[in-house]
Amino acid sequence: MAKKPQTSPILLRWSDYVPATDVQDPLGLGLRGSARLASQLLYCITSITPRARYFSFIPWCVFDHQQRERGRPHALGLRDGIIIREQAFTLACIAHHEGEPCSGGGLVGSRDAKTWFANGGKEAHFKTMKKFSKNPALGAYLNSVVNLGLFETDTQRPDSDEEVAHKDFTFNDIKLSALGLDLAKRFDQKAGSLSTAKQIASKERCCSIDDLAKFGKHGGLCELSHKGCVDRELLRDIFFALVDFKVRDPEKNSHPFRRQSLLLILELCRQFSIEKLRLNEAGFAGAVYFGEVANDESRLAVVIPPQLHDIATRWRMFYFHHFMSVAFEGLFSWLVSQLGNRGLAGATVDSLVAQLDEPGVRKNLSEILAVDLKGSFGDLTPSALCAKAGIKEGALDEVVSKSVDPGVTTLTPFAEDTLENLIRSKEHLYSSTGLALPMILMAVTLARYKQWETTNYGEWLAGVADPKFGHNPLLDLVPPLVTTGLTRRFDGDWWNCSWKELTSFVLWRYVIQQHESMSYERTDERCLLQVERPKVVSPGRFDKIGMVNGRLGSAIQILTDLGLIEEDENKVSHLTEEGETFLMREMAKVVTNEVS
Ligand SMILES: [Zn+2]
Numbered sequence: 001m002a003k004k005p006q007t008s009p010i011l012l013r014w015s016d017y018v019p020a021t022d023v024q025d026p027l028g029l030g031l032r033g034s035a036r037l038a039s040q041l042l043y044c045i046t047s048i049t050p051r052a053r054y055f056s057f058i059p060w061c062v063f064d065h066q067q068r069e070r071g072r073p074h075a076l077g078l079r080d081g082i083i084i085r086e087q088a089f090t091l092a093c094i095a096h097h098e099g100e101p102c103s104g105g106g107l108v109g110s111r112d113a114k115t116w117f118a119n120g121g122k123e124a125h126f127k128t129m130k131k132f133s134k135n136p137a138l139g140a141y142l143n144s145v146v147n148l149g150l151f152e153t154d155t156q157r158p159d160s161d162e163e164v165a166h167k168d169f170t171f172n173d174i175k176l177s178a179l180g181l182d183l184a185k186r187f188d189q190k191a192g193s194l195s196t197a198k199q200i201a202s203k204e205r206c207c208s209i210d211d212l213a214k215f216g217k218h219g220g221l222c223e224l225s226h227k228g229c230v231d232r233e234l235l236r237d238i239f240f241a242l243v244d245f246k247v248r249d250p251e252k253n254s255h256p257f258r259r260q261s262l263l264l265i266l267e268l269c270r271q272f273s274i275e276k277l278r279l280n281e282a283g284f285a286g287a288v289y290f291g292e293v294a295n296d297e298s299r300l301a302v303v304i305p306p307q308l309h310d311i312a313t314r315w316r317m318f319y320f321h322h323f324m325s326v327a328f329e330g331l332f333s334w335l336v337s338q339l340g341n342r343g344l345a346g347a348t349v350d351s352l353v354a355q356l357d358e359p360g361v362r363k364n365l366s367e368i369l370a371v372d373l374k375g376s377f378g379d380l381t382p383s384a385l386c387a388k389a390g391i392k393e394g395a396l397d398e399v400v401s402k403s404v405d406p407g408v409t410t411l412t413p414f415a416e417d418t419l420e421n422l423i424r425s426k427e428h429l430y431s432s433t434g435l436a437l438p439m440i441l442m443a444v445t446l447a448r449y450k451q452w453e454t455t456n457y458g459e460w461l462a463g464v465a466d467p468k469f470g471h472n473p474l475l476d477l478v479p480p481l482v483t484t485g486l487t488r489r490f491d492g493d494w495w496n497c498s499w500k501e502l503t504s505f506v507l508w509r510y511v512i513q514q515h516e517s518m519s520y521e522r523t524d525e526r527c528l529l530q531v532e533r534p535k536v537v538s539p540g541r542f543d544k545i546g547m548v549n550g551r552l553g554s555a556i557q558i559l560t561d562l563g564l565i566e567e568d569e570n571k572v573s574h575l576t577e578e579g580e581t582f583l584m585r586e587m588a589k590v591v592t593n594e595v596s
Pocket of ligand 1: 093097101102103220221222223
């Protein structure tokens, strides 16, 4: 039967380029994978809640509204009452720092507050003043505040990295829990006696800049880390799960996991600082995934204390997903970029995959991987290629998998982090080598993962896609599902099939079909591919790799706010004296919580 000619109406929707901002998570690997894992590992510390002080400021707003405003003729509703106090708080921090936001970052609206301050006004009339931010920080922090048990409520809020509308949240019957009240009163000890507290609750709602500066000095975001802040100790106990959370833990271990993650970060900070290594996403990933951290000058073998083995292993699972996802997103951006160049003619997957046979690919990969490749790369197998990195040959089993660990260490040519950096650099985005690199990243990651497949940790990772928890194993890709899929497709031995066969399947199943399913699933996500088998067409222009560990930065900032970590002038983090004592004390408590 003759093939139907491609009809233009379907393609018309691409007459305008789809802006890249319309596509956030093209394969669903972030929201449906990393975000779910991180939400368990750092529950209540989302990527948009990095400042610890805000967690005592909110209960104080509720308390202050109750004490000094509610029931008066001019009283605002609680939500508006919080928002006007937040506005004053933002300006107070800027006023205290003479025009700059708190170190470590201000709240949303700080930029406008800075501009307002720079105009030199002596008084702020909050009743009439334009809001510094359309979406107050409250929107980002509210769920975490509730989930940490600071309000009386039995309902759990979604633990999300995205700001959500709180239309379902009734502010008017909010009550502080005993814990929330304790925090509020601690904040109030100093703040309550300041003029700003009285004025912001009054009918006029007018504060002098000098008074606001005093408020910032005592209650500001970065000021929490100063000694003698009475709310700080309680905040620390809350984040480290040293208070009784009672029913507010649906998973039974969310709060303990957060505690362990924070202890792990402190412990890594301690070890990194000795070698002057920076505490950042790359270092953290190196430590939990490779067991070592490296930079140009030094290489540090990280020792994970037994109390932290469990949590460090869960973070390792997080990074298996992360590296696999970088590979798939790398394939997606390569595909879209290639197709973009071909316009409406598009290409077949077979013709794209055939590019792996180009001599240039062999030449480039020989250089990148520091090996001498012979023949065509497309005909080679993952097993034969990885043997050159010291990985055992043969069927992919536990023994082969375990040989990846000593064979491929951090920042060596075959290593996941090296390949990730290379893919993110976009250096090979428009060349055929750009197809090979994410495939190698996927293969190394899944080969290393194999040894975990039947462990409790592998099961925990698979839980992200488990229908038992309301997830969808057909749409939610995690390493356990992908290894199962590959094993089925290649009769148990994908490791020994050719790169061409493997790439062809992976492109169809985990990139093209996955993106199509995602754009059906999410109405706010645009579809960048038009598939008319065997052809694929795309308008091109999408080259973003979205995978991050967004909560880590917030966790490090919160530990800084709590006075446990400080950064020196070379951006190397150290434990403070208090941090050292605290870590030692908490590590003495033995906890084991491996899932059974
Ligand atoms: Zn400050």
